[in-house]
Amino acid sequence: MSGRLQGRVALVTGGASGIGRAIAARFAREGATVVIADVTTAVREGGTPTHExxxxxxxxxxxxxxxxxxxxDCEAAVAAALARHGRLDILVNDAAIGLGKPLLxxxxxxxxxxxxxxxxxxxxxxxxxVRHMVTQDPPASAPPDVRGRIVNISSQHGMVASPEDIAYGTSKAGVAYLTRQVAVDYAAQGILCNAVAPGKILTGKTGRAVEPRxxxxxxxxxxxxxLGRPEDVAGAALFLASDDAQYVTGENxxxxxxxxAF
Known part of the structure; x- marks a missing residue:
């Protein structure tokens, strides 16, 4: 790996499994110190807990x-990252759940x-x-005007209908909007906020996610x-979390x- 996140501290929610696990691994291998925030350490697709x-x-x-x-819990997770490592440079919001039910x-x-x-x-x-990021100096190896980066995991189903899953699709549409709003409101304070919108990613989920239909x-x-793999999303998240994306904000x-495109 090229060390594109060397010296950075990243907090990844939902990092125990799937896309979050792939992002945590890619960030760590690119030099970041990673704190995973999740309700569990169990790996949905099987294997050793991600942090171990x-x-x-x-x-x-x-x-x-x-x-x-x-x-x-959110306040405590950020506080834990700061207590352990003294700063927080990157937040990845990956934690999410699905329901698989239509309106009625x-x-x-x-x-x-x-x-x-x-x-x-x-x-x-x-x-x-962001409450902390706006108060910290940029890391020594970063562009001097970037204090923090937010990478949200949205979905293509926040942009088009999510068949038979009204709550999930609505929530992801909200994530795309929140991304733009934070990007605009905190750009002057050095916060870059972007989202990655995955298509169909095969993560090891069972049940509805892999039904033949x-x-x-x-x-x-x-x-x-x-179809997609978690590593495909991790690569995009890495780009948005790295210095390669210095003038990219509010994007999905x-x-x-x-x-x-189809």
Missing amino acids: WLAAEGLPVSHVAADVSRET DCSREEWDRVLAVNLTGVFLMTRAA WIEYSHARTPWPR LMVDGGWM
Whole structure:
């Protein structure tokens, strides 16, 4: 790896599994000190817990328990990163849940839970991180006008309908909007805020995510001859978290194999 994040401290929510696990690994291998914030250390797709797996490679990765729908947990996760490492340069908001229900089947409680994790969680984590970022000096190796970077994981289903999953699609549309708003409001204070919008990514999820009808639908919508991998999203997140993206803010970068171009 090229060390594009050397000397940076990154907090990755939802980093125990899937896309978050791939982002944590890529960032650590690019030189970042990574703190994973997740409700669990269990790996959905199987394997050693992410922080243990990467620590065994000699990489500086740790874990803090956090439910991003809880304000106190979000504040504590940022505080833990600061207490351990003295600064926070990058926040990746990856933690999310799905429901897989259309409007008439979605209860108020289910709606509230999905929005609480997928959208309010991004708000709470971003607020806690930016509150500190605007007060810190840029890292010595960074551009002098960049104090912090936010990378949100949105979705192509925040831009087009998410079939039979109204709460998920609505929450991801909100993440795309929140990204633009934070980018505009805090640009003058040195905060870059962007999102990565994955298409269909095969992460090791079971159940609805890999039902034949949804795999067939995803292939039909995706011009590229394969579906996505977590590493595809990690590469895009790395770009937005690195000094290669010094004049990019408020963007929602599609990583979808051409889904939205079709």
